[in-house]
Amino acid sequence: xxxxxxxxxxxxxxxxxxxxxxxxxxxxxxxxxxxxxxxxxxxxxxxxxxxxxxxxxxxxxxxxxxxxxxxxxxxxxxxxxxxxxxxxxxxxxxxxxxxxxxxxxxxxxxxxxxxxxxxxxxxxxxxxxxxxxxxxxxxxxxxxxxxxxxxxxxxxxxxxxxxxxxxxxxxxxxxxxxxxxxxxxxxxxxxxxxxxxxxxxxxxxxxxxxxxxxxxxxxxxxxxxxxxxxxxxxxxxxxxxxxxxxxxxxxxxxxxxxxxxxxxxxxxxxxxxxxxxxxxxxxxxxxxxxxxxxxxxxxxxxxxxxxxxxxxxxxxxxxxxxxxxxxxxxxxxxxxxxxxxxxxxxxxxxxxxxxxxxxxxxxxxxxxxxxxxxxxxxxxxxxxxxxxxxxxxxxxxxxxxxxxxxxxxxxxxxxxxxxxxxxxxxxxxxxxxxxxxxxxxxxxxxxxxxxxxxxxxxxxxxxxxxxxxxxxxxxxxxxxxxxxxxxxxxxxxxxxxxxxxxxxxxxxxxxxxxxxxxxxxxxxxxxxxxxxxxxxxxxxxxxxxxxxxxxxxxxxxxxxxxxxxxxxxx
Numbered sequence: 001x002x003x004x005x006x007x008x009x010x011x012x013x014x015x016x017x018x019x020x021x022x023x024x025x026x027x028x029x030x031x032x033x034x035x036x037x038x039x040x041x042x043x044x045x046x047x048x049x050x051x052x053x054x055x056x057x058x059x060x061x062x063x064x065x066x067x068x069x070x071x072x073x074x075x076x077x078x079x080x081x082x083x084x085x086x087x088x089x090x091x092x093x094x095x096x097x098x099x100x101x102x103x104x105x106x107x108x109x110x111x112x113x114x115x116x117x118x119x120x121x122x123x124x125x126x127x128x129x130x131x132x133x134x135x136x137x138x139x140x141x142x143x144x145x146x147x148x149x150x151x152x153x154x155x156x157x158x159x160x161x162x163x164x165x166x167x168x169x170x171x172x173x174x175x176x177x178x179x180x181x182x183x184x185x186x187x188x189x190x191x192x193x194x195x196x197x198x199x200x201x202x203x204x205x206x207x208x209x210x211x212x213x214x215x216x217x218x219x220x221x222x223x224x225x226x227x228x229x230x231x232x233x234x235x236x237x238x239x240x241x242x243x244x245x246x247x248x249x250x251x252x253x254x255x256x257x258x259x260x261x262x263x264x265x266x267x268x269x270x271x272x273x274x275x276x277x278x279x280x281x282x283x284x285x286x287x288x289x290x291x292x293x294x295x296x297x298x299x300x301x302x303x304x305x306x307x308x309x310x311x312x313x314x315x316x317x318x319x320x321x322x323x324x325x326x327x328x329x330x331x332x333x334x335x336x337x338x339x340x341x342x343x344x345x346x347x348x349x350x351x352x353x354x355x356x357x358x359x360x361x362x363x364x365x366x367x368x369x370x371x372x373x374x375x376x377x378x379x380x381x382x383x384x385x386x387x388x389x390x391x392x393x394x395x396x397x398x399x400x401x402x403x404x405x406x407x408x409x410x411x412x413x414x415x416x417x418x419x420x421x422x423x424x425x426x427x428x429x430x431x432x433x434x435x436x437x438x439x440x441x442x443x444x445x446x447x448x449x450x451x452x453x454x455x456x457x458x459x460x461x462x463x464x465x466x467x468x469x470x471x472x473x474x475x476x477x478x479x480x481x482x483x484x485x486x487x488x489x490x491x492x493x494x495x496x497x498x499x500x501x502x503x504x505x506x507x508x509x510x511x512x513x514x515x516x517x518x519x520x521x522x523x524x525x526x527x528x529x530x531x532x533x534x535x536x537x538x539x540x541x542x543x544x545x546x547x548x549x550x551x552x553x554x555x556x557x558x559x560x561x562x563x564x565x566x567x568x569x570x
Contacts, residue, residue: 021033021052021565021566022565022566022567023563023564023565023566024563025048025562025563026553026561027553027555027560028487028550028552029550029551029564030548030550030551031549031551031564031565031566032547032549033564034048034378034380034381034564034565035377035379035550035562035563035564035565036048036060036376036377036562036563037377037378037540037551037552037560037561038374038376038540038560038561039068039072039374039375039376039464039540039557039559040067040068040169040560040561041560041561042067042071042161043071043072043376044561044562044563045561046063046064047061047064047378048563048565050149050154051380052565053149054149055148055149055154056148056380056382056384057384057385057386058086058142058143058384058386059143059147059148059154060378060386061139061142061386061388062151062154063154063155063157063158064388065139065376065388065390066139066157067157067158067161068390069135069211069215070161070215071161071166071172072172073193073206073408074175074176074179074395075374075390075391075464077392077397077407077408078133078135078136078214078215078218078226079130079133079392079397079402079409080101080133080392080393080397080410081131081133081135081390081391081410081412082099082134082135082389082390082391082446083096083100083278083388083389083444083446084096084097084099084142084386084388084448085261085272085273085387085388085448086146086384087272087383087386088384089380089383089385090383095258096259096260096261096275097138097141097142097256097257097259098134098256098257098274098277098278099134099135099137099138099139100278100412100444101130101132101133101134101410101412101441101442102131102132102439102441103413103416103436103437103439103440103441104132104245104247104250105245105250105438105439106245106247106438107437107438107440108436109435109436110419112128112436113418113419118418123411123413123418124394124414125185125398125399125400126242126243127239127243127244127245128243128244128413129412129413130239130246130409130411131246131412131441131442132246132250132251133226133254133409135390136218136225136226137223137226137254137256138256140222140223140256141256151222152219152220155215156219159212159216159219162207162208162209162211162406163207163208163212164207165205165207165208166205166206167204167205168201168202168203168205169559171559172206172559173200173201173202175372175395175396176193176199179395179399180194180199182396182399183199183396183399183401185399185400186399186400188402188404188405188406189400189401192206192210192401193206208406209406210404211405211407214226214405214406214407217229226251227251227252227254231405231407232251233248234402234403235248235251235402236248236251237403238400238403242400253439259275261274261281262281262282262285264285264288264289264339266289266291266292267292268454269452269453269458269477269481270451270453270455271284271285271450271451271477272449273447273448273450273473274446274447274449275328276325276326276327276328276333276335277328277441277442277443278443278444278447279321279443279444279445279470280445280446280447280448280449280469281447282321282333282335283317283320283447283470284447284449284470284473284474285338285339286316286317286320286338286339286347287314287470287474289339289340289341289344290313290347290348291310291313291478292341293344293345293348294313294348296309296310296482298483298484301475301478301479301493302494304514304518307496307505308352308354308355308521309353310478310496311498311505312352312357312498313351314497314499314500315351315357315500316347316351317470318498318499318500319501320338322431322500323433324338324433325434325443326435326443327434327440327441329440329441330437330440331433331434354521355521356521356523372392373389373390373392373393373446373463373464373465373469374389374464375387375388375390375448375461375462375463376388376462376540377460377462377541377551379542379544381567383457385460387449387460387462388448389446389447391410391412391444391446391464392408392409392410392412393410393411393414393415394411394414397409397410397411398411412442414442415434415442415443415444416442416443417435417436418436445468445469445470446469447462447463447469447473449461449473456544457544458481458544459477459480459541459542459544461473461477461540461542462539462540463476463540464537464538465538467499468495468497468535468536469537471495471496471537472495472539476490476491476539476541480543487541487545487552488550490541491541491552491554492552494507495507495508495535495536497537502526503524504525505523505524505525505526506527506528507525507526507528507536508528508529508530508535530555530556538554538556538560539552539554540553540554551563
């Protein structure tokens with residue numbers, strides 16, 4: 001599937017390759033110099049070409065993200081946001097960049113309440129559902145501090161892809177078919193994704209000329225090409241005409257932020273991940289601290305006792321996420337308590353070691369502390385590491401395309417708590433801490449992560465998958481470190497997930513004997529097939545073994561591609 005589209009490289013690049021290097025691509029790739037793993041083969045190829053042209057991992061990350069905004073409209077357009085973890089090879093410092101979407105200044109706590117109930121359509125598919133996008137500002141901030149190639153050169157490949165088009169893959173075609181009603185809501189959605197009244201199919205070219213023009217403005221003017229000028233005017237116009245809230249002032253005032261990354265130890269691993277408004281880092285830290293105190297059966301990740309213990313820990317962590325997490329600029333998130341090993345020991349006393357707990361057995365409101373998305377992983381030859389997760393929230397976000405811009409808007413306002421104890425699209429319950437407030441950033445599950453062992457790079461990983469992101473990251477690390485699976489097996493191993501409520505163990509596959517054991521022991525089971533739209537998370541991972549980097553593209557999506565560069569003289 002990948003090779004037949006390689007002709008597009010002629011269109012995309014004018015870079016000279018380093019003849020001393022050997023490039024390898026596939027689902028699982030071994031190289032000794034650099035690695036790019038993304039959710040779309042064209043984005044992976046672009047990132048790799050940036051590295052061959054002398055760019056670093058941050059340059060490649062910027063180019064990849066803009067390319068994904070073109071080739072992955074269901075998950076990563078300009079109208080969304082994300083998080084980035086960076087390890088700088090020279091200084092050995094770690095950085096976190098928050099470019100999460102932000103609530104407009106006119107947002108109100110009860111904006112989705114109609115007749116006393118949450119209106120799901122307003123929260124998910126209206127102009128009200130969009131927060132102020134952060135992608136452009138976040139990528140610019142990363143490039144300003146760490147980039148080496150000119151900004152505009154990093155956006156050129158995306159511009160050419162948008163203007164000239166690219167063949168629609170089977171994966172994208174399935175998403176277009178599933179969400180064609182959503183995409184037909186605006187005239188520009190119909191113009192882009194339909195031909196003669198029919199949704200585009202596999203193999204047809206997806207051409208996005210308005211998006212190409214918007215990208216050209218961003219290439220020339222940086223963030224001003226998006227947050228000011230004609231693009232901002234068009235966003236404000238569409239919002240005003242359709243009862244949306246985002247204003248030109250909201251766009252002008254948006255800022256991405258550097259934040260202190262979450263860093264914690266698990267045995268001899270050092271794990272660096274994202275702080276709030278991502279919940280991923282703290283939930284991951286709490287789960288690992290609890291797991292450090294238990295004995296796992298190392299022979300097989302999927303024994304009854306391993307699943308029972310780990311799912312109980314998942315329940316505890318997700319329940320506390322519900323109550324105690326939000327944008328830390330607005331709420332005093334108890335970060336130290338989430339990462340406190342003594343508190344983890346105390347919480348372990350509350351899990352059931354014999355059968356799965358009922359959700360009502362642990363009430364996170366009474367436990368008091370002291371006070372479609374996409375992921376890509378990149379490593380370069382100089383030791384720079386990047387782990388990035390971006391999103392629109394649900395597939396194609398709100399489905400709204402801003403007129404004359406090609407910009408698909410997010411529906412991230414649904415990640416706030418529209419009302420206490422009411423679930424969002426992913427079934428995560430809301431609480432007071434994550435209520436809607438002007439200029440606040442909604443809580444997220446995105447968990448871009450870099451892992452070190454004995455101070456050396458060990459893994460870069462992250463996932464798409466809504467609420468299942470955090471547990472996907474957890475299991476990839478556990479599979480590789482605790483259970484001794486190969487890099488590929490660690491990613492390919494079927495996953496399970498429990499988020500406290502609903503009371504289901506969500507599983508991708510278990511054999512008949514294990515399923516019977518689980519049911520006999522009281523588990524309520526819910527099958528999530530390991531496919532693009534329904535899995536327990538889809539990961540992009542890089543493992544480090546000696547001098548080698550191993551890039552693993554998740555089998556759960558056909559479009560994923562790993563590309564590695566090897567120096568033949570090493």
